[in-house]
Amino acid sequence: MDRKVMDREALLASVREQMPERRWVHTQGVMETAVILAKRYGADPVKAELAAILHDVAKFWKVDKMEAAIREEGEFVDVLNYDKELWHAHAGAYVSRRDYGIEDEEVLGAIRYHTSGREGMALLERIVWLADLIEPGRDFPGVDAIRGLAEQDLNGALVAGFDTTLGFLVEKKKRIYPLTVLARNDLLAEIENTN
Amino acid sequence: MDRKVMDREALLASVREQMPERRWVHTQGVMETAVILAKRYGADPVKAELAAILHDVAKFWKVDKMEAAIREEGEFVDVLNYDKELWHAHAGAYVSRRDYGIEDEEVLGAIRYHTSGREGMALLERIVWLADLIEPGRDFPGVDAIRGLAEQDLNGALVAGFDTTLGFLVEKKKRIYPLTVLARNDLLAEIENTN
Numbered sequence: 001m002d003r004k005v006m007d008r009e010a011l012l013a014s015v016r017e018q019m020p021e022r023r024w025v026h027t028q029g030v031m032e033t034a035v036i037l038a039k040r041y042g043a044d045p046v047k048a049e050l051a052a053i054l055h056d057v058a059k060f061w062k063v064d065k066m067e068a069a070i071r072e073e074g075e076f077v078d079v080l081n082y083d084k085e086l087w088h089a090h091a092g093a094y095v096s097r098r099d100y101g102i103e104d105e106e107v108l109g110a111i112r113y114h115t116s117g118r119e120g121m122a123l124l125e126r127i128v129w130l131a132d133l134i135e136p137g138r139d140f141p142g143v144d145a146i147r148g149l150a151e152q153d154l155n156g157a158l159v160a161g162f163d164t165t166l167g168f169l170v171e172k173k174k175r176i177y178p179l180t181v182l183a184r185n186d187l188l189a190e191i192e193n194t195n
Numbered sequence: 196m197d198r199k200v201m202d203r204e205a206l207l208a209s210v211r212e213q214m215p216e217r218r219w220v221h222t223q224g225v226m227e228t229a230v231i232l233a234k235r236y237g238a239d240p241v242k243a244e245l246a247a248i249l250h251d252v253a254k255f256w257k258v259d260k261m262e263a264a265i266r267e268e269g270e271f272v273d274v275l276n277y278d279k280e281l282w283h284a285h286a287g288a289y290v291s292r293r294d295y296g297i298e299d300e301e302v303l304g305a306i307r308y309h310t311s312g313r314e315g316m317a318l319l320e321r322i323v324w325l326a327d328l329i330e331p332g333r334d335f336p337g338v339d340a341i342r343g344l345a346e347q348d349l350n351g352a353l354v355a356g357f358d359t360t361l362g363f364l365v366e367k368k369k370r371i372y373p374l375t376v377l378a379r380n381d382l383l384a385e386i387e388n389t390n
Contacts, residue, residue, distance in 0.1 A: 181373055
């Protein structure tokens with residue numbers, strides 16, 4: 001595959017064929033929401049859309065293929081010790097570079113951390129993380145409150161989103177990725193320091 | 196102060212005078228519960244009681260005094276970046292050694308990690324952490340379920356306790372100490388591997 005970034009239509013078609021239709025509908029929702037949030041909070045909407053298109057590209061890959069990509073990249077092998085739910089984000093960032101020629105670290109970071117978050121999230125990472133949680137197809141208790149917050153308080157919406165995520169992981173007796181906690185701690189400190 | 200361990204009565208009197216009466220009542224509850232749990236799960240009841248006596252010795256110290264102790268020890272200064280609620284555990288472990296002559300690392304660890312927990316908790320650490328949460332004076336939603344679990348499933352009771360702690364921190368918009376999440380992850384993995 002050509003390592004240069006392919007044109008938008010070819011990219012959409014390539015990503016679409018790697019996932020079931022319902023996930024493609026979700027991806028379109030994330031694209032739309034990420035663009036709105038980027039414009040609202042002063043990020044680059046083109047980068048936001050690009051990260052959104054690719055964020056779940058590896059979501060429906062077989063586990064072996066995700067693991068192989070993560071090991072091939074080599075920098076984030078630790079994630080293999082955590083819930084498989086996190087793997088597709090790292091695998092997705094890796095193939096975005098390898099197969100789709102994306103070299104922009106902001107875009108790659110937004111794909112890589114769209115599930116876990118991390119300490120000191122960049123603006124584009126925050127936008128894609130939140131867009132993934134609140135795109136129009138999402139339906140969970142409290143989602144409308146987070147959508148309301150996202151209208152005017154990006155960090156407040158993120159904290160509320162992380163709270164929901166942690167509550168879910170606790171309830172389901174799932175392991176919690178430390179980066180998720182560090183992401184939330186960092187946002188709380190940032191909110192405290194700006195008040 | 197003599198660096199040798201003082202006799203039990205003198206130790207009790209010295210700890211008691213550093214806290215209000217209601218905290219002393221709590222400390223007695225933790226002593227009693229820690230001894231029961233130690234006998235139930237094969238830990239040393241004398242060590243469990245000693246850690247319980249001292250676990251909150253620094254709880255009502257002024258913040259400056261806690262911070263000075265943590266800086267004097269020097270090994271866990273990172274905790275100063277987290278909620279003050281965690282400081283007394285580290286300050287308490289440090290003065291247990293410095294002022295009360297405790298050199299037993301198991302006892303010191305049980306004091307040091309009685310609030311945060313940590314990855315790979317020792318048996319005595321588990322017992323004191325849990326005793327602190329479920330001693331007879333504790334009253335919060337779900338405490339009786341955790342007490343029930345503690346009758347026969349130490350790790351299950353610990354996970355339920357960490358879940359409650361995390362839920363509380365999320366609800367109160369407080370920062371979460373990564374060690375707490377690692378403690379819980381580790382217990383979940385241990386439970387998974389023994390089933």
